[in-house]
Amino acid sequence: MGNQRRITTAFVALVAMITQLALLVSALQKELTINVEAGQQDCFYEQAKAGQTIDIEYQVIDGGHGDLDISFELAEVTGRTIFADYKKSDNIHRYPVPYDGEFKFCFNNDFSRHNSKTVFFELIIEREGEQEDTAWSDVDLLEGLTPEEFYEMKVQDMEDAIKRVRNNLTKARQLQDMLRSHEARDRNIAEENYFKVNVWSFFQILVMIAVGVLQVFMVKSLFDTDSRAYKLLTKL
Numbered sequence: 001m002g003n004q005r006r007i008t009t010a011f012v013a014l015v016a017m018i019t020q021l022a023l024l025v026s027a028l029q030k031e032l033t034i035n036v037e038a039g040q041q042d043c044f045y046e047q048a049k050a051g052q053t054i055d056i057e058y059q060v061i062d063g064g065h066g067d068l069d070i071s072f073e074l075a076e077v078t079g080r081t082i083f084a085d086y087k088k089s090d091n092i093h094r095y096p097v098p099y100d101g102e103f104k105f106c107f108n109n110d111f112s113r114h115n116s117k118t119v120f121f122e123l124i125i126e127r128e129g130e131q132e133d134t135a136w137s138d139v140d141l142l143e144g145l146t147p148e149e150f151y152e153m154k155v156q157d158m159e160d161a162i163k164r165v166r167n168n169l170t171k172a173r174q175l176q177d178m179l180r181s182h183e184a185r186d187r188n189i190a191e192e193n194y195f196k197v198n199v200w201s202f203f204q205i206l207v208m209i210a211v212g213v214l215q216v217f218m219v220k221s222l223f224d225t226d227s228r229a230y231k232l233l234t235k236l
Contacts, residue, residue: 028046028123028124028125028126029122029123029124029125029126029170030122030123030124031120031121031122031123031177032120032121032123033061033118033119033120033181034107034118034119034121035116035117035118035119036070036107036108036109036116036117036118036119037109037116038064038109038112038113038114038115038116039109039110039112039113040109040110041106041107041108041109041110042106042107043104043105043106043107044104044105044106044123045077045102045103045104045105046102046103046105046123046125047100047101047102047103048097048100048101048102048103048125049097049100049127050097050098050099050100051096051097051127052096052097052125052126052127053094053095053096053097053125053126053127054074054093054094054095054097054103054123054124054125055092055093055094055122055123055124055125056074056092056093056105056121056122056123056124057090057091057092057093057121057122057178058070058072058090058091058107058119058120058121058122059089059090059119059120059121059181059182059185060089060090060117060118060119060185061118061119061120061181061184061185061188062117062118062184062185062188063115063117063118063188063192064114064115064116064117065114065115065192065195066112066114066115066117067087067089068089068117068185068189069087069088069089069117070085070087070088070089070107070108070109070117070119071084071085071086071087071088071107071108071109071110071111072084072085072088072091072105072106072107072108073085073104073105073106073108074093074095074103074104074105074106075103075104075106076101076102076103076104077101077102077103077104082095082103083095087111097125105121105123107119107121118188120177120181120184122174122177
């Protein structure tokens, strides 16, 4: 009988732990890489509830052949602007949501006439302490156990362990995403510099060839008394 009770208790605790884990990952988390064409604006819409926090981080990783910049706006759908950036390469914003509503996130490239911009951004909408408020209603099923049996299950320890794992995984993923975006940005900068060096070198080669041809022509004209260049040089 005692073993059966322990098995039942373990099963209930496992169900509660799985419920906790499901709620922990229920927060909205998105990472996207978008391409904003020249003269265009791309907007995204998300719902948020009162008490939640909006965290958004963006970075321009490719500017075509132009600067690595973009204009950003976080606003309510009613039109009230919350945050606005003009021609920035990257930024981080955090906004505590005061009431339920829909919010829009816009990336604006209308100041650029020819160059499209590639933007990486990460959006997180969650509420601190949300899990503690709702996740453990099922723990009431453990009522009736003796204090020894209750503490043997160490439900709080399991909750803390899940939170630590979740936080560490979230931080690791965010770090990997940022490292990947930094690597993409550095690679695009290197490729753009490589393109500019090649174009400038090609232009210099053309100038050197033109100067060489002109020098040959001028030297040759010095020994040809009937040429127009010789007559022009003698007049000078």
